[in-house]
Amino acid sequence: MAEAAAPQGNGPMKLTITHHRKPEHTHEAFMKWIVEKHVPLAVPVFKKHGIIGYSLFDTPGSLNGALEQEMKPMRPTWDFADFDCVTEYTLPDVQTIRSLTADPDFAASIADQEDWVDTAKAMVSLGHCTPYLLESGEVMNVAGA
Template identity: 55%
Template sequence: MSENPEGQPVKFTITHYRQLQNSHEAFINWIIQEHLPLALPVFEKYGIIEYSLFVTPPSLNSALRKDIEAFRPTWDFAQFDCFIEYTLPSVETIMKVMTDPDWQVAVKDQDKWVDVPKALVSVGYSTGNLL
């Protein structure tokens, strides 16, 4: 893997669906209260520039979905519970983090909380704020 063509920081995103036996609120609480305290030292170790947790509560999704369907009936409305965006120094950072033993500790309970096979990953870079 290599740096992105522009030499800019890399954006790595992942969507997560919770395991259905857990409420949305409990799932987000697990991420913030249990997972993140273990993950933050790993982020610091590898120079993660930014971490953003975009929470998508079912109450907001359901209400907006009905309105969007009226205007764009062919659009597929995402139903995931959260969208995580990492800003990284390089693509190589992804594998460094994922193979770090401390990261394995940080994600040790993920199968109890995350419907892992449904995760959707993307990698790219930002063109900056255009507004």
């Protein structure tokens, strides 16, 4: 039987940041601002700094609220997301974060975020990601699979 691969500290890193919109904006307007204004400015800067991947996980309150109503009786201690989205970066290393955030072009891509984002509520995480089930259906890193 094959051994399951333990999560590794090697290879690309994942950086995630949760984002809350400012209350004067709707979720829809906030997501439109990110997709139509921020992303087109930011992606070229991401590429310049060697960022391997970038994705946006849209978490509308309507979905999370419905999930909470359904799951709360079974999982009363769980907290449910109240943020509007999560940005996920795949990075070659931690230095990429430093070089990106020091770039004036990146600063320009987020110049109006204070109008849209409640930055005080952001939650940031950095780590490694180990895949176990791919969208193709392939199972990886699982003993006996």
